[in-house]
Amino acid sequence: MDWQLGPNGRSYTATTDTHQAMVWKTTNGEWSALVSQYGTAIAHDAFSLLKDAQAWCVAQIEDIAVGSQSSKNRTP
Numbered sequence: 001m002d003w004q005l006g007p008n009g010r011s012y013t014a015t016t017d018t019h020q021a022m023v024w025k026t027t028n029g030e031w032s033a034l035v036s037q038y039g040t041a042i043a044h045d046a047f048s049l050l051k052d053a054q055a056w057c058v059a060q061i062e063d064i065a066v067g068s069q070s071s072k073n074r075t076p
Contacts, residue, residue, distance in 0.1 A: 001058055012054065019064070021057035023050065035060045 011024035
């Protein structure tokens with residue numbers, strides 16, 4: 001995913017067709033990570049390192065994509 005630095009210099013966002021990931025530095029120094037799908041938050045966590053927060057976001061989106069693909073391949 002291509003991460004873009006936010007205008008405040010303390011947040012990053014990355015988007016796909018259906019998902020948005022946002023990572024921002026909190027006042028206590030942690031990195032909060034939020035993943036949304038079609039504008040609705042679906043997962044959130046906090047990390048000590050920016051790279052861990054971003055990796056977690058990517059993994060969440062990949063897991064969702066794999067799950068969606070699996071459900072499309074199921075025979076009713």
